[in-house]
Amino acid sequence: xxxxxxxxxxxxxxxxxxxxxxxxxxxxxxxxxxxxxxxxxxxxxxxxxxxxxxxxxxxxxxxxxxxxxxxxxxxxxxxxxxxxxxxxxxxxxxxxxxxxxxxxxxxxxxxxxxxxxxxxxxxxxxxxxxxxxxxxxxxxxxxxxxxxxxxxxxxxxxxxxxxxxxxxxxxxxxxxxxxxxxxxxxxxxxxxxxxxxxxxxxxxxxxxxxxxxxxxxxxxxxxxxxxxxxxxxxxxxxxxxxxxxxxxxxxxxxxxxxxxxxxxxxxxxxxxxxxxxxxxxxxxxxxxxxxxxxxxxxxxxxxxxxxxxxx
Numbered sequence: 001x002x003x004x005x006x007x008x009x010x011x012x013x014x015x016x017x018x019x020x021x022x023x024x025x026x027x028x029x030x031x032x033x034x035x036x037x038x039x040x041x042x043x044x045x046x047x048x049x050x051x052x053x054x055x056x057x058x059x060x061x062x063x064x065x066x067x068x069x070x071x072x073x074x075x076x077x078x079x080x081x082x083x084x085x086x087x088x089x090x091x092x093x094x095x096x097x098x099x100x101x102x103x104x105x106x107x108x109x110x111x112x113x114x115x116x117x118x119x120x121x122x123x124x125x126x127x128x129x130x131x132x133x134x135x136x137x138x139x140x141x142x143x144x145x146x147x148x149x150x151x152x153x154x155x156x157x158x159x160x161x162x163x164x165x166x167x168x169x170x171x172x173x174x175x176x177x178x179x180x181x182x183x184x185x186x187x188x189x190x191x192x193x194x195x196x197x198x199x200x201x202x203x204x205x206x207x208x209x210x211x212x213x214x215x216x217x218x219x220x221x222x223x224x225x226x227x228x229x230x231x232x233x234x235x236x237x238x239x240x241x242x243x244x245x246x247x248x249x250x251x252x253x254x255x256x257x258x259x260x261x262x263x264x265x266x267x268x269x270x271x272x273x274x275x276x277x278x279x280x281x282x283x284x285x286x287x288x289x290x291x292x293x294x295x296x297x298x299x300x301x302x303x304x305x306x307x308x309x310x311x
Contacts, residue, residue, distance in 0.1 A: 006286075007288065007291070008284075008288050008292070009211060010265050010266075010291070011211060011296070012207060013204060013207065013299050014204060014207070014271075015269070017299070019078050019101030019200070019269075020270045022102075022305055024044065024045065025305040027054055031057050031059065037072070039062055039067075039068045039073060039074045040061050041075070041081065041085070044059075045270035046225045046227070047271055048223050048247060049272060065085070065092055070093040072094060073095045074095065074096050074097070075096070075097045075306075076099050077099055077100075079104065079134055080101070080104045081100070083137060107135055107169065108134075114164040114166075115139040115142060118162055119162045120159070121144070121163075121166065122165035122166075122192075123143060123166055125167060132145055135166065142157075152186070153186070157187070163183070164190060165180070167196045168196070169198040170198070172234065176195050199299070199301070200269050203299065204266060205231065205235045207294060210294070211241070212239040212240050212241075213239065215241050216241070216259075216263065217263055218242065218266070219244055219246055219266075219279060220232045220268060221247075221248070221275045222267060222270065223270070223271075226269075249281070252279070252283075257283075265280065265283075
């Protein structure tokens with residue numbers, strides 16, 4: 001009897017989205033045009049390999065604007081920043097480049113419009129996530145971050161008939177559904193789209209649902225602080241796979257592979273494809289030599305890199 005090769009199923013689409021591509025290209029272009037050091041407020045995207053690659057090019061990541069020398073170039077990350085951060089950068093004499101993902105911008109615009117029209121705005125998302133903090137900071141008040149159904153039940157507003165909501169772009173529909181239902185029951189006239197989850201997040205999650213129980217385990221290439229990567233693992237687990245989030249092949253534990261015949265691999269929207277290929281090469285040394293790449297939605301969206309803001 002011929003022994004059958006163990007199998008790798010590669011999800012599609014996976015890896016970099018247009019917003020991440022834009023943010024990384026923005027940083028690299030700035031280094032090329034202005035030389036190093038270039039400063040970035042927080043991680044440009046949530047992936048430690050990307051951050052390390054850019055650091056090797058002379059990019060310095062900081063957690064506070066005061067750590068950047070006056071007149072130096074400061075790039076805001078793909079997650080977006082508050083109005084206060086923008087104004088503070090100007091006060092400190094920094095030259096700024098806005099690396100915010102255009103899809104996050106669109107959520108900022110919604111919050112600003114709802115607020116200008118006199119609405120209390122709910123942001124369905126995770127406390128302390130940089131995208132949520134930046135979105136909440138686009139206006140001066142009447143904004144509420146709601147991370148759970150309990151918080152949705154307890155949030156207080158000025159006028160129950162003038163309430164709106166937006167969502168973090170890197171969540172799953174499962175994260176949002178219960179919270180949204182509570183808000184709808186409390187505020188029947190609430191305004192808002194079904195969600196603001198970005199196309200790339202939705203496409204990668206849908207690929208997990210299609211693969212479902214056809215694989216024994218799921219390896220999601222992505223850093224631990226990447227929201228969309230964590231959501232991919234959760235969606236895969238709900239679809240019937242045992243999921244693990246890994247930065248690269250060195251995170252794979254041999255006990256995970258015991259008794260496994262089929263492995264699905266995907267990557268979060270901030271994870272480079274080279275990391276996926278390194279995982280595949282490692283698994284091939286462990287006997288996973290059969291290979292299948294799934295069909296998926298083709299993503300054609302491209303954003304131009306950001307440039308230095310004019311005074």
